[in-house]
Amino acid sequence: MSQSIPVPQAEKASRRFTLEMIGFSDAEKRMLASTFRLTGRRDFCYIEPVELDQRADIYLINADNAEALQSLREHAPNVHSPAVIIGREPVSVGWPFVQKPIQWMRLFEHLDEVMSTALLERSKREKNSDTHWDGQTYRRSIDKKLPAEPVFMPPRLNESVLVVDDSATVRAFMRIKLAPFHFDVDFAENGEQAIEMAQAKSYTCIFLDIMMPGIDGYEVCKRIKSNGDTKKTAVVMLTSKNSMFDKFRGNWAGCDAYLGKPVPENDLLATIARFLPSARS
Structure with a gap:
């Protein structure tokens, strides 16, 4: 039986x-930025500066880069404009540390925590000031850049995702991991249901198990990709099979990516960032 997570008619803005990234290579910045775009679907959203001289609300520092640590001292983040540190080995700089390889949800949680504190402290400063804080007056010279842009984003784009798996455990896992991003998520337990649902509703991405009762995932993927109405839907196969032959069969059927079981959370988020329009734009 198919299941669906209802989406409220009126989504609140994020x-x-x-967020300024310091000490990362261009490739690392692209990887980080693509995943940060997913936060546009969360209550707190983190974006790169649009202009070179745009001031930052928060800093993300690469502790593996000595120059980045020096830059951290120059920027002197404080409770109003905090920092989060990423690195292979912990460093004692007084800010939350996330060890590599990055656990994305842990990183998001640290960013949310320090920014929640920053918002509270900023509100206290405004209440105790005779004039409205303009975002620059109390900042250090290195951070006195352009005024902040509006802090709210438009309501989230409604994107639908279909999870097809006969395992209740896998469906529950995917429900939990996708819930923080407010996707419109449907569930199917077999291939026949998946094909019917894909024809009745437009999905941005389908997470598809290979081994299911009835028709298998390869055949489901082949039918989805051969249908003019559904061929542009991204199909990500969920499989415990990692042989070259299995991947060849998946590629032949038209799948866009593979995720091994059990599904690593970081790989799931990276895959979402790769295929969903709200993460790419």
Whole structure:
């Protein structure tokens, strides 16, 4: 039986913060930025500066880069404009540390925590001031850049995702991991249901188990990709099979990516960032 997570008719806007990445290579920045775009579907959203001189609300520091640690001292983040540190080995700089390889949800949680504190402290400063804080007056000279842009983003784009798996455990896992991003998520337990649902509703991405009762995932993927109405839907196969032959069969059927079982959370988020329009734009 198919299941669906209802989506409220009126989504509230996300609170937007400018995040400056310091000490990362261009490739690392692209990888980080693509995944940060997913936060546009969360209550707190983190975006790169649009302009070179745009001030940052929060700093993300690469502790593996000595120059980045020096830059951290120059920027001197504080409770109003905090920092989060990423690195292979912990460093004692007084800010939350996330060890590599990055656990995305843990990183998001640390960012949310320090920004929640920053918002509280900023509100206290405004209440105790005779004039409205303009975002620059109390900032250090290195951070006195352009004024902040509006802090709220438009309501989230409604994107639908279909999870097809006969395992209740896998469906529950996917429900939990996708819930923080407010997707419109449907569930199917077999291939026949998946094909019917894909024809009745437009999905941005389908997570598809290979081994299921009835028709298998390869055949489901082949039918989805051969249908003019559904061929543009991204199909990600969920499989415990990792042989070259299995991947060849999946590629032949038209799948866009593989995720091994059990599904690693970081790989799931990276895959979403790769295929969903809200993460790419």
